[in-house]
Amino acid sequence: MTVTPPDTTPPTTDARVLLIDGHSMAFRAFFALPVENFATTSGQPTNAVYGFTSMLLNLIRDFAPTHLMVAWDVSRASFRTTEYAEYKGTRSATPSEFKGQIPLIHDVLGALSIQHVGIDGVEADDVLATMATRSAEAGAQVLVCSGDRDTFQLVSDRVTVLYPRKGVSDLVQMGPAEVQEKYGVTPERYPDLAALVGETSDNLPGVPGVGPKTAAKWIAAYGGLEGIVAHVGMITGKAGDSLRENLAQVVLNRRLNGLLRDVEVPFSLEDIARGPIDRAAVHEVFDALQFTVLRDRLFQLLPQDEGKEEVASLTLQHERPEPKALGAWLAARGDSIGLEVVGRFAGGAGDAWALAVADADGVGTVLDLTALDPDDDRALADWLADPERTVVVHDAKTATHLLATRGYRLRGVVFDTLLAAYLCHPDQRTYDLDDLAVRYLQRELPRVDEAAADQLALDLTGEGEDLSALARAVAVRELRASLAADVDARGAGGLLESVELPLQAALIAMEDAGIAADLSYLRAIEAEFDSAVERAAAGAYEAIGRQVNLGSPKQLQEVLFDQLDMPRTRRTKTGYTTDAEALAELYAKTGHPFLEYLLAHREAIRLRQTVEGLLRSVAPDGRIHTTFQQTVAATGRLSSADPNLQNIPIRTEEGNRIREGFVVGEGYECLLTADYSQIEMRIMAHLSEDAGLIEAFRSGEDLHRYVGSRVFGVAPADVTSAMRAKIKAMSYGLAYGLSAFGLSRQLGIEVSEARGLMDDYFERFGGVRDYLTGVVDDARRDGFTETILGRRRYLPDLLSDNRQRREMAERMALNAPIQGSAADIVKVAMIGVQRELAERELGSRLLLQVHDELVLEVAPGERTEVEAIVREQMAGAAELSVPLDVSVGVGRSWREAGH
DNA sequence: AGCTCGACGTA
DNA sequence: CGTACGTCGAGCTG
Numbered sequence A: 001m002t003v004t005p006p007d008t009t010p011p012t013t014d015a016r017v018l019l020i021d022g023h024s025m026a027f028r029a030f031f032a033l034p035v036e037n038f039a040t041t042s043g044q045p046t047n048a049v050y051g052f053t054s055m056l057l058n059l060i061r062d063f064a065p066t067h068l069m070v071a072w073d074v075s076r077a078s079f080r081t082t083e084y085a086e087y088k089g090t091r092s093a094t095p096s097e098f099k100g101q102i103p104l105i106h107d108v109l110g111a112l113s114i115q116h117v118g119i120d121g122v123e124a125d126d127v128l129a130t131m132a133t134r135s136a137e138a139g140a141q142v143l144v145c146s147g148d149r150d151t152f153q154l155v156s157d158r159v160t161v162l163y164p165r166k167g168v169s170d171l172v173q174m175g176p177a178e179v180q181e182k183y184g185v186t187p188e189r190y191p192d193l194a195a196l197v198g199e200t201s202d203n204l205p206g207v208p209g210v211g212p213k214t215a216a217k218w219i220a221a222y223g224g225l226e227g228i229v230a231h232v233g234m235i236t237g238k239a240g241d242s243l244r245e246n247l248a249q250v251v252l253n254r255r256l257n258g259l260l261r262d263v264e265v266p267f268s269l270e271d272i273a274r275g276p277i278d279r280a281a282v283h284e285v286f287d288a289l290q291f292t293v294l295r296d297r298l299f300q301l302l303p304q305d306e307g308k309e310e311v312a313s314l315t316l317q318h319e320r321p322e323p324k325a326l327g328a329w330l331a332a333r334g335d336s337i338g339l340e341v342v343g344r345f346a347g348g349a350g351d352a353w354a355l356a357v358a359d360a361d362g363v364g365t366v367l368d369l370t371a372l373d374p375d376d377d378r379a380l381a382d383w384l385a386d387p388e389r390t391v392v393v394h395d396a397k398t399a400t401h402l403l404a405t406r407g408y409r410l411r412g413v414v415f416d417t418l419l420a421a422y423l424c425h426p427d428q429r430t431y432d433l434d435d436l437a438v439r440y441l442q443r444e445l446p447r448v449d450e451a452a453a454d455q456l457a458l459d460l461t462g463e464g465e466d467l468s469a470l471a472r473a474v475a476v477r478e479l480r481a482s483l484a485a486d487v488d489a490r491g492a493g494g495l496l497e498s499v500e501l502p503l504q505a506a507l508i509a510m511e512d513a514g515i516a517a518d519l520s521y522l523r524a525i526e527a528e529f530d531s532a533v534e535r536a537a538a539g540a541y542e543a544i545g546r547q548v549n550l551g552s553p554k555q556l557q558e559v560l561f562d563q564l565d566m567p568r569t570r571r572t573k574t575g576y577t578t579d580a581e582a583l584a585e586l587y588a589k590t591g592h593p594f595l596e597y598l599l600a601h602r603e604a605i606r607l608r609q610t611v612e613g614l615l616r617s618v619a620p621d622g623r624i625h626t627t628f629q630q631t632v633a634a635t636g637r638l639s640s641a642d643p644n645l646q647n648i649p650i651r652t653e654e655g656n657r658i659r660e661g662f663v664v665g666e667g668y669e670c671l672l673t674a675d676y677s678q679i680e681m682r683i684m685a686h687l688s689e690d691a692g693l694i695e696a697f698r699s700g701e702d703l704h705r706y707v708g709s710r711v712f713g714v715a716p717a718d719v720t721s722a723m724r725a726k727i728k729a730m731s732y733g734l735a736y737g738l739s740a741f742g743l744s745r746q747l748g749i750e751v752s753e754a755r756g757l758m759d760d761y762f763e764r765f766g767g768v769r770d771y772l773t774g775v776v777d778d779a780r781r782d783g784f785t786e787t788i789l790g791r792r793r794y795l796p797d798l799l800s801d802n803r804q805r806r807e808m809a810e811r812m813a814l815n816a817p818i819q820g821s822a823a824d825i826v827k828v829a830m831i832g833v834q835r836e837l838a839e840r841e842l843g844s845r846l847l848l849q850v851h852d853e854l855v856l857e858v859a860p861g862e863r864t865e866v867e868a869i870v871r872e873q874m875a876g877a878a879e880l881s882v883p884l885d886v887s888v889g890v891g892r893s894w895r896e897a898g899h
Numbered sequence B: 001a002g003c004t005c006g007a008c009g010t011a
Numbered sequence C: 001c002g003t004a005c006g007t008c009g010a011g012c013t014g
Helices: A022-032 A047-063 A079-083 A102-111 A124-137 A149-154 A176-183 A187-197 A212-222 A225-230 A237-245 A247-257 A279-289 A292-301 A309-313 A326-331 A374-385 A396-405 A417-424 A433-441 A450-455 A464-489 A493-513 A519-544 A553-563 A580-590 A593-616 A653-659 A679-688 A691-699 A703-712 A721-734 A740-747 A751-764 A766-782 A803-839 A863-875
Strands: A016-021 A067-072 A115-118 A141-145 A159-166 A170-174 A337-346 A349-358 A363-368 A391-393 A413-416 A515-517 A627-629 A639-641 A670-676 A784-786 A792-794 A845-849 A853-858 A886-891
Touching: A016 A022, A016 A047, A016 A124, A022 A047, A022 A067, A022 A102, A022 A124, A047 A102, A047 A141, A047 A292, A067 A124, A079 A247, A102 A115, A102 A279, A115 A124, A124 A141, A124 A149, A149 A159, A149 A187, A170 A176, A176 A187, A187 A212, A187 A225, A187 A247, A212 A225, A225 A247, A237 A247, A279 A292, A279 A433, A326 A374, A337 A396, A337 A464, A349 A396, A349 A464, A363 A464, A391 A464, A396 A413, A396 A493, A413 A417, A413 A464, A413 A493, A417 A433, A417 A464, A417 A493, A433 A464, A464 A493, A493 A627, A493 A803, A493 A845, A515 A853, A519 A593, A519 A653, A580 A593, A593 A653, A670 A803, A670 A863, A679 A691, A679 A721, A679 A766, A679 A803, A691 A703, A691 A766, A703 A721, A703 A751, A721 A740, A721 A751, A740 A751, A751 A766, A766 A784, A766 A803, A784 A803, A792 A803, A803 A845, A803 A853, A803 A863, A853 A863, A863 A886
Parallel strands: A016 A067, A016 A141, A067 A115, A141 A159, A337 A391, A391 A413
Antiparallel strands: A159 A170, A337 A349, A349 A363, A627 A639, A670 A853, A670 A886, A784 A792, A845 A853
């Protein structure tokens, strides 16, 4: 134990000291917040950390403490357990999910520069009692935050206890008056009362038949426990007898519940004065915990520039080129320029109003694009379009679109910090420049207001927003080196340069092009689906004799399980499922007409919704411009949003009608679709090197028929359609980590049969089994999986001791190389198609990508050549040990062109 | 207004 | 108790 330093703090009447019992508050937070709602994406539970931090921030906000300290229980053992082995003996073991969060709370406290301590042999409350006493003696106002009522004995004019009534957000302030009011005794006498009444949570039994009222009465009569003990013979009645029988326990209770006020705490009052927080550490810790909201709350609490001195190190020089001098100024900037475009872009249209440019020396400017001198405008256009001058951008796809809205063409993008960050951390959902700056530059983007402008010695009259654009341009430029190093260290340098960056150019062109929509056709089927919705709803209402909201699972559950008393379905978090599968089952069991109408309603409303969404997103040019997101899917796939054109219905006839609304645009000959057949199984064959599976693809026989003939030991011609269906489900399931249970459920067969099927499969295709187990083993060892192009997915959860999370990670490990390699191949194909179309100066163009399918718009007379290009580029996108089979279709609509 | 949840479309 | 996405309405929270 450390020796107590002399307390040199002079009495300070304006000091406000906040003392927190860490364990007690964290434990309350743990139970107040559902653990399933608070976890990082990697599965680390954070409910206790969150609740604790949130409470801490509230306290700091509400009480503005000048001094702050947290005390921890080191172990259950203390002088109290030595004296009384049963002390707190009824407490069950702390859940492991809670224990793991304590070090995380330590990290939070560290980042916030809050002193915290645990002292062997005493409890946290003894530490708090000691500090409270010292602080009060020094003249400070003290707040003690603890869930242990024993702390009430500390209450005085100077000391208030904050006691959680419920959870961690509802704290009640206990001053002398409140203690007196609630217990009928003064704070000093509270432990006497507790000794008599007992404390269940500490496993201290009280006197049977004596509650707080009796105890308070005796304390009043005899002046306290000492007086009661001295006069124990005088107390009459049953309670008196009971007291005499249990007197030893009461005396023991009193010895145990008295808090120590002279523990050798290694902090003086001065030591726990609130210091400046470590901003970088806060970012690091809150990043890791994924506490974005709390981080914002924290920074709002702080003086604007606290801990921000490092901002000054951001070299940034703002210049204002004279009118007509922009061309010369830009020419002097050299290479590796950071760019930031300010504007808005969505659905194929938008506007850009400012452009920030920063060079390698941190010299930069912010241009108002709405008010450029015509000469400067031309100079800027030439400079932006110059492919020789290299630029670095964060999200170059959006920047390019934005600049295009003002007629500028952006070329020479050699690095995109967004794409780089995605390759390094594919599981993150967002890659904000601010976060990257903190992570890679250990620096914050300056919050640019007038004060910051002064600090940066910026000569500015413009908008604050423009200034932050300049800071972002500088940050982007500076980020290039660190991110490039990280990308290379992760073996993704080739992917960035040869795949993601060139692909970005293709995506820009695709988004610009959009796909033509047949407006009148879509409106017609919208009306049709609408009346189908009405019909189904009317039928459903009639069947149950009332109107309900058919779109509300909650109301549906009332109808199905309460009103109609149907058998309960599978449980969900909030009740019983009403999904289509369960409804179909219920229909088979009950034949109730409501279910038929409900299912019809679901389908119709869904179709109507899809069409409505599409109609809403048709741009003035009559086309739908989706956004392909290149940095969202952890496996490397693209995703499509606003609207999502990768989930347009195809399986049902009704759904397929929607595809008729996507048509060839004016001036073009037809749509062409090209898709890979069974690309994932082919990748499986390639990666596993399973001779049987490779042979299956080389034989030219139908894959599932071939595999089925091997598994069931019959001639391919004798594989029944039922056998084929089982094999197909099985083959695809393997790539997702399907279990025998899952397979049995999907096929509606016994688990044993499913297991037998899997065994037979692996018997014949042992290479597949070896590959699948090997992939997980390797990933466990390396911490990541890899695709054929070296795209990684990091899976730390493979080592989790939580079974559910571990098994989830194992399935991800099985799937990521397969889905991700397919994504790699399609991306390479897209780049090849785009390149060939450009080199041959064809008018045809890529429009969409749907994971294993490309949709192109063919210019008149180019059909044959385009088909040849697409086939060649797609089939040749990777050299696998099995051929890559491509099928092509053409037509005036997406449906016709499909197969 | 902003969030989560259930449901469901695609590969 | 099969992966990867995006979108919608309902219903809750602030």
